[in-house]
Amino acid sequence: MQLSARLRGAIALAGQYPLLAGVDLDVREGEILVVRGANGAGKTSLLRVLAGLLPLSSGDAFVLGLEPLQDARELRPLVGLLGHRNGLYDDLTAEQNVRFAVAAARLPRARASLALERLGLSGQARALPAGKLSAGQRRRVALASLLARQPRLWLLDEPHAGLDAEHRRLLDELLREVCSEGATVVLASHEEYLWEALATRTVTMAGGTVLDGLLESWLPGGEDAARAVEVTNVA
């Protein structure tokens, strides 16, 4: 069993305020990890730490075998982050937005088109400036940018927000597909249906820590974790 990410005692600050107050977490390769927790529990900060955008003030972190801060240049292109906001340029069209993301990742432009198609964005929607699209469409454009870059670690913060039922199914399908190809997904969400439907594992965050982040804590014998093909939850 490979670990996509490993955090031990991670403390991250905003000024003097501890966003993360000591996180222990294992993320297995190829799993869809759903992070639950109340607002303000630290889910967004956790995703940012995994992306290498939020430095730790103490503790260890390994993401995709790299140190998020020291190896940032290598790590960041391998990671895809979708935050609360979409990260789009309102005056550029959907197509131009994704193309820019692809070019910035030094990847062939054709990927942009394919990604947009996969997210169900038609020719009409693609030619509109992003500012004129609906919230759901903007979310999908942002997801297309992510998909086009084909990251090994997907970090999503409430990705289903603003999507209708059809597109939620589309996203779930996409995430399963991506995982079967070797990527890992860490998803922060309030949506209860995800816990059953999509997640191969869920963890709970509260007070800046992850309550059940370590794999050993789930299993009778630590070594058995390697053989746990599926860790599911009963809500």
Next chain:
Amino acid sequence: MWRDALLVAGKDLRIEGRAKVALNQVGPYALVVLLLFGFAFDEDRPLLENAAPGLFWVAVLFSGLLAVQRSFSLESSDGAVDGLRLSRLDPAGVFLGKAAAVALQLVVLEILLTLGIVVLFHTELSGAALLAVSGVVSTVGVATAGVAYAALSMGLRVRETLLPLLLAPVLAPIVLAATEAWRSALHLSTDDGWRWLVLLGCFAAVYLAGGVLSFGSLMEET
């Protein structure tokens, strides 16, 4: 780095082409500033003619502040900065690209403002070489310093008021030197304008080098 700079500059200019903020908003603002100077000095013709270069460069300073703020507000309005950070773009390239886009917009504004002072303050253009060269070098200085400081203040809550406070005194020596260079070119002073160009060149070089070297860290400091 250069490839990334072109990519970012292209993106910024394409956005400007679509949104036309510099053309439709900053340009008229700059012209109104010139008009206000005219009103404030009560149509004192010899004074306005003498002061024209200074007023020109102050108007460029104000326009520069707006242009630079706009350059970063389009990154932060939807959180696109994270996208830049997670990409393979060289931060130095991002810096150069943004500075180049701002500089280009400012040059267009400066041409507009030059027409403005010719019309409003009856400036007679002469010494075109010095005017053009010092104009370009000053613009590079304003754009590079502006983009660097705007990046610095990007993540801060008070950035709309902090950026002018930080940037205006920093740009003041450029305004000073550029004004003297233009006064010399327009035969309003007997000073050697090319000497001021050296000073302008130094400033531009310092901010250019400083920005290229530190932009990677500046993009992180939120």
Next chain:
Amino acid sequence: MRSVLAPPRRLTRALGWSALAALALNTWWGLWLSPPDVVQGQFVRMLYVHPAVATMCYAGFGLCALASVAWLLPRLRSPRWDRLAVAGAEVGAVFCAATLITGSIWGRASWGVWWTWDARLTLTAILFALSLGYLALRRAVSNPQSRAFVSSLVALLMALTVVVDHYATDWFVTLHQGETLPVPSPTVHGWQLATMLVSFFAFALVFAWLVVHRYRLEALEERYDSEAFTLALQARRSEGEGVQPPPHVVKIAPEPAGQGQDRQPVEVPSR
């Protein structure tokens, strides 16, 4: 844990008293002992305040710049330099304001105007504005590491302006007095020179005393912040009290069977 910049209480107190004494001496010499100037009359007495104050202003910003460079160098980096930088900047800003005020008063007395647009004065005013920006920036950034980093960059740019300021008088024909103190042939001599030197000494002591105290204040604030941090960490963790993760069901893959037998995953209750 005492550093060279945190001298023992007694030494600082001695510094304070000697600064006060030197100022008193300066005042006495300046206002009484030293004779009025042939040309400037009583107004020459500004000579015993303004140049010293201006020099200390440059000293403050110079200190800030040097400390910032020290902080930026990876091998030398330490919070000490950051504290020194802010101490230098704040004290420098105070002296800069004093420079502008005393200069303005002197200008009014000698030339009849409160302000005049010459290079050195204007650039000193710009320097003051820069220092206000520096201090405002420090207040706006809460993370100590990033605060130290951006402050040091801005400090270097301030240093650049100081250098320009100094040489601006060569490039401009100005009203401002040229250098009065290259010692070989001072345009000020006798009692006036002596008193001026006393003033430099006095204000230098005041400057040092202020820097030491500002440095100490910064160190105290850091200690307070780190103690507050421990409390904040506890408070943060306690937010999660009472939250229980749901029970899990874990399916473990069977032992890998060489013949590719397909066995069902075994369910194991967690913990």
